Amino acid sequence: MRAFFDIDTQIDFLYAGGALYGPGGENLIEPVRRLNAHAVSAGIPLISSVCSHPENAAEFRVWPPHCIAGTVGQQKPASLLAAKRIIVPNILSNIDLRGYEQILLEKDDLDLFTNPNLIDVLHQLEINDCVVYGAFTEYCVKCAVSGLLKTGRKVSLVTDAIAALNGAQGDEVIEHFVAAGGHLVTMQDVL
Ligand SMILES: [Zn+2]
Numbered sequence: 001m002r003a004f005f006d007i008d009t010q011i012d013f014l015y016a017g018g019a020l021y022g023p024g025g026e027n028l029i030e031p032v033r034r035l036n037a038h039a040v041s042a043g044i045p046l047i048s049s050v051c052s053h054p055e056n057a058a059e060f061r062v063w064p065p066h067c068i069a070g071t072v073g074q075q076k077p078a079s080l081l082a083a084k085r086i087i088v089p090n091i092l093s094n095i096d097l098r099g100y101e102q103i104l105l106e107k108d109d110l111d112l113f114t115n116p117n118l119i120d121v122l123h124q125l126e127i128n129d130c131v132v133y134g135a136f137t138e139y140c141v142k143c144a145v146s147g148l149l150k151t152g153r154k155v156s157l158v159t160d161a162i163a164a165l166n167g168a169q170g171d172e173v174i175e176h177f178v179a180a181g182g183h184l185v186t187m188q189d190v191l
Contacts, residue, residue, distance in 0.1 A: 003046070003131070004132065006032055013071030022165050027163070029079065029186055033156075035158065040102070047121065052106040052107065053108055054069065082102035089117075090106045119151075128154060137170035159174070
């Protein structure tokens, strides 16, 4: 089963007033909206990772505080949300994903694999073909594609639906991804 992975497209990252805004982040909203809408209409599972930090998160020793649970900045733009969605919290939980269009996978780290429920999500939905997009290329997107590749699944990165904080570092991530067996695709290929 193919699944779409929408990485960290949250208000704090995408809008100029956001706590950890990446220049040009707003340009991601329309491509991600189209991809997410396609997933919903085609019945493709949509896994949206989201930073959800406590006020004293370990990440804030390195990064400015962002995506604090309960704040507007932690939310996703409304246009990126499906009607039937479920939050998968960052603690081991018994979750039945049947009937949901979008899975909001919370994390308190760059790496979505730190959510202890992710492996169960991948199994429940029988995911073997991962299409990844979102922000930012050299941080959370990198963790997502490398982690998914390590599980032995097919992984494709949508090159016109990602954003890097640093273009050169983003390009380096893409090179390493291809060398590790990842596939590069465009929106046209997956829509
Ligand atoms: Zn974060």
